[in-house]
Amino acid sequence: MSYLVLARKYRPRSFTEMVGQDHVVQALTNALSTQRLHHAYLFTGTRGVGKTTVSRILAKSLNCQGPDGQGGITATPCGVCQACRDIDSGRFVDYTELDAASNRGVDEVQTLLEQAVYKPVQGRFKVFMIDEVHMLTNTAFNAMLKTLEEPPEYLKFVLATTDPQKVPVTVLSRCLQFNLRPMAPETVREHLEKVLATEGVQADAQSLRLLARAARGSMRDALSLTDQAIAFGGGGLHEAQVRQMLGSVDRSYVYRLIGALAEGDGRSVVETSEALRQNGLNAASTLEEMSTVLQRMAVVQVVGGGDDADPDAQEIERLAQAMPADETQLLYSICLQGRADLGLAPDEYAALTMVLLRLLAFKPAAGDSAQKKTLATAPRPVEARAELAVSPPVAASARPSAVPPPPAAVPAASPAPSAAAADPVVVQPWEEVPAGHVLPVRESEPPEPPAAPVQVRNPAVARMEPAQAAHEVVAVPVRTSQESRVDVAQGGGDLQPTEEGDFWFATVQSLIDSDAIAAMVRELAMQAQLIGRDTDQWLLRVERESLNQPSTRERLTSALRAAGHAVELAVELGRVTDNPARRVRAAAQARQLGAEKIILEDPLVQALMQDFGAKIVPGSIKPL
Structure with missing residues (x-):
């Protein structure tokens, strides 16, 4: 007697035997129980998840006759009637399976559809199952569209594919789609x-x-x-x-490698990699196993604990405690990238060693400089966001002349500017403070001319001794462009708030909140200024003639009447100084200025700008 492989011997023969696809089983079971049956089903998913199996169980459920021959449509086929046994053995005349990978032309599909005109011979329904349906040609898809949309009442289509993206939307729209998931x-x-x-x-x-x-x-x-x-x-x-x-790698090698990387032991890393070579273990499999272990380590570091039933849980928890969380994330990324790089190297074991040593190259040193520690532990502002481009501190006298220093207010040794320097800038003198003390930021105001104004040369040609700079440069005054300032009280720009404008802004806002106006009607309301109100007529003013369209004006009038304002609208052309759009823009500008002020006045930002020449990236500050 020939041996039957496990995959065929233990193929599910009913929905109760299905594993890992509860969402599909529940939907089909309820549909069969209530007999709300669709005429076409599409099952998608990777290989070996049960697409063909579900199709055969569905065909048995539709055609089951029961042990006594009196059964009907059921979600639990008996498995002993003639129809169930014939479908399981693949000889049921009313159940047809077509392999679209080898029968992908229009002729094969037309031959199949020719059988649709005949009623079932043995069963209750004809069931056409087309496997790998995405392999059909465009003409074959077009040939089956009409029958797929309106088949005879005794015909059911079951389509299966591993690549639903290649199935035309005209076919997808005619089917109930079920996605069979990969099993855990x-x-x-x-x-x-x-x-x-x-x-x-x-x-x-x-x-x-x-x-x-x-x-x-x-x-x-x-x-x-x-x-x-x-x-x-x-x-x-x-x-x-x-x-x-x-070809899997023994986890002991993986634990040894991760432990050595956590301790910074490069010799042990190289020796373990050489042991993998000598034992002929796969390099890609090693990185795959390391990625799996590192992922579990990261979960333990964040969530804590583990599965006590897992024999590896204790070792993974030990490694999670030995390696910092940021290094775990870095090593995980290095392993994933390293798998893609293995094929580019002439020797995969040498490439494996380089991937493992890469972490040691990027591993932070045990004794970081005081500068790094200060930056790492300094509090960051939470009120607003900003990107700071920090350059390393370099003494002014050591900078090359071609590279300008950070734009700070540096007192020059000589007030006379060079030939290439820009116009001298007058700086308001600050009070005497101890060296290293950071002054609070001041709002820039028109300075009064001092008795002896200090001139600053162009930063590109300024020169200063490092010791002198350390004692004399004690703060960085922050200047704000006068053109970008907006007076919040006035609303910004040429906005001139009026009493009628307050009323019109509140009215338009209520219409927008209730979705009463949209598109061009909303634009007319936002851009218009309310000039005057009478008992039965309001006068609006706009600057663009394109907004003053009869249909748009009538729709806005209807929206106002629905909101309780029984008036007629008159629209004129002219200069507008107060409308909802300007008010919204002014409020946004005020919020932006507030966010910039928070960042610029932050002590940490001031320290970075003074000590490291940091600059705020234009446009990087956004109000929360």
């Missing part, structure tokens, strides 16, 4: 335990975990690998043999 490793492992218990095969827990991970969400792949592992192990499943069969 734990779900696969539990099912393998049941299958092996039925088969009487001994297996340890770690070997089943390896097989479940190697299946990558496919139950068929898991059962096929289990078949191979049973043959490889001589009737049993053992971790060492399964690892050897899959």
Whole structure:
């Protein structure tokens, strides 16, 4: 008697035997129970998740006759009637499976559709199952569209594909689509335990975990690998043999590598990598196993704890405590990128060693400079956001003449400007303060001419001794462009608030909040200024003639009447000084200025600008 592989022997024959697709099973079960049946179904998902299996179970549910031959449509086919047994064995005349990968032309589809005109011979419904439907040609899709949209009442279509993006939308719109998800490793492992218990095969827990991970969400792949592992192990499943069969790396090597990286032990990293070479273990598999362990370490570092039933949980928790969280994230990214780079190297083991040593190259030194520690521990402002481009501190006398220093107010040794310098800038003198003390930021005001004004040369040609700069440069005055200032009291720009403007702004805002106006009507209301109000007429003024359209004006009038203002609108052309749009823009400008002020007056920002020549990237400050 020939051997039947596990993937076929344990193929589910009813919805109750389906594993890992509860959302699809529930939907189809309810549809069959209430007999709210669609004429076309599309099942999508990766290989080995049950698309063909669901199709056959659905066909049995539609055609089941019951053990006594009196059954009807049911969500629990009996499996013993003639229709159920014939569908399971693949000889039911009213159930047709078409492989679109090898029958993708219009002629094959037309031959299939010619059978649609005939009623079922044995069953209650004809069921056409087209597998890998995305492989059909465009003409084949077009040939089946009409029948797919309005099939006879006795015909059901079941389509299956691994790539739904290639199925035309005209087909998708005619089908109920169900996405069969890849199965979780734990779900696969539990099912393998049941299958092996039925088969009487001994297996340890770690070997089943390896097989479940190697299946990558496919139950068929898991059962096929289990078949191979049973043959490889001589009737049993053992971790060492399964690892050897899959080419997987022993986790002890992975733990040793991560531990050495956490301690900064480069010698141990190289020795372990050489041991992997000598044992012929796969470099890509090593990085894959490391990525899995690092992902679990990151979860432990954030959430804490682990699965006590997992034998690796204790070791992973130890490594999570040994390696900082930021290094864990960095090493995870390096491992993922390293897998893509392995194929570019002439020797994959040398490439593996370089990937592992990359973390040590980027690993922060144990004794960082005081400057880095200060920047890392300094509090950051939370009221607003800003990007600061910080350059390393360089003494003024050491800067090359071609590179200008940060634009700070530096007292010059000589007041006479050079030939290439810009016009001298007069700076308001500050009070005497101890060296290193940071002065508070002052609003720029027109300075009174001092008795002896201090002139500053162009920063590109200014020269100063480092010791002198350390004592004399004690603050960085922040200047704000006068053109960008907006007087909040006046609303900004040429806005001149009026009493009628207050009323019109509140009215328009209420119309917008209630979705009473939109598009051009909303634009007319936002750009118009209310000039005057009478008992039955309001006068509006706009600057653009394109806004004064009869239809737009009538729709705005209707919206006002619906809001309780029984008036007629008259619109004139002219200069506008107060409208809702200007008020909204002025409020936004005021918020922007407030955010900029918070950033510019922050002590940390001032310290960065003074000590490191930092600059605020234009446009990077946004109000929250």
